[in-house]
Amino acid sequence: MHIGVLEDDLDQQAFIEQCLVSADHQVSLFSRASELRRATQEERFDFLIIDWRLPDGCGMDVVGHLRQNDGWRGPILFVTASQNEDDVVHALEQGADDFLAKPLRPKELIARVSALGRRAGYDTPRPAISCPSVxxxxxxxxxxxxxxxxxxxxxxxxxxxxxxxxxxxxxxxxxxxxxxxxxxxxxxxxxxxxxxxxxxxxxxxxxxxxxxxxxxxxxxxxxxxxxxxxxxxx
Known part of the structure; x- marks a missing residue:
């Protein structure tokens, strides 16, 4: 899948990218909400991962805007450092399909992405076609x-x-x-x-x-x- 990741922490960006690349996903990284919104209008994504706290807005607002104004229908995984139940509920109500609490665990992240992808009709990712079958x-x-x-x-x-x-x-x-x-x-x-x-x-x-x-x-x-x-x- 082509996955867009909205996360302003560069260390977290690199960590998430490596996890997803290891599972053969294509990844595009964004640090600001405005960058992701613009990108969703210009290219095709299969999946989005969105952090809560951003330098130019709130991840929950981004999710709500994508669902209500842009008509984005793909899976959205919300990432938050908050353990507050109300925050999680609010994110799901805004249109997130699932959430993960930080610190992220590699295997769980990949498993959640795969599960949401299957639910949305995407096949389990395979190695890149350029990789010889041996x-x-x-x-x-x-x-x-x-x-x-x-x-x-x-x-x-x-x-x-x-x-x-x-x-x-x-x-x-x-x-x-x-x-x-x-x-x-x-x-x-x-x-x-x-x-x-x-x-x-x-x-x-x-x-x-x-x-x-x-x-x-x-x-x-x-x-x-x-x-x-x-x-x-x-």
Whole structure:
């Protein structure tokens, strides 16, 4: 599904994006209510996740406006740090389909999104079509197999792998990977990223033999590329 996320906290944005990308969703991020409202008029979304407290308004008002004025009919998941029952009831009355209290838990977030998506008629997401069929991604168990053989990955390696699989052909900078996977911003050593990517390339055999090559881009970052598997001499 294409999911729009309205959340002004950049750390929360990155966290939600990584959770959704790992489940093979396409994600667009917004920090202000006005940005999301404009985007819903210009492009198609299947699902929205909206935070309560925003710099230019209230998430509840955004939900109400989308439902009552814009005629938006897709699923809306409301996110709030409040545990107040009246706040939750008000959000649901305004048009939210479900809510989650912060701090968010990755598996629960993905499960709620999947459940609301199924209810709205969307299929359970599958790996990106550009990912060769030899790779199998189990989003529930956070595992990856090559030709039905499971590969032992750490949670961080799994997060890196699913991010690369979801963005085949796109350059991912080291700074972007540090922010998304490690939650680190600013100018810091990228040796950790390089070490994890090198290990991931070896474990998943991302050297072109299975149709994908994880390339290092000099002084920039990494890019997953489609390649033609090598043909052995007969």
């Amino acid at each position: 790779f199998s991604i189990n989003t529930e168990e956070h595992s990856i197999s090559i030709a039905d053989t499971s590969v032992a990955l750490t949670e961080r390696e799994y997060q890196l792998a699913t991010l690369f699989f979801s963005k085949v052909g796109e350059l991912l900078t080291r700074a972007h990977l540090l922010e998304l996977i490690w939650g680190i911003k600013g100018s810091v050593s990228t040796r950790t990223v390089d070490t994890h990517v090198s290990r991931l390339r070896r474990k998943l055999e991302l050297d072109g033999r299975h149709g994908l090559r994880l390339r290092s881009i000099y002084q920039s970052g990494y890019r997953m590329e489609i390649s033609s598997p090598a043909i052995s001499d007969q």
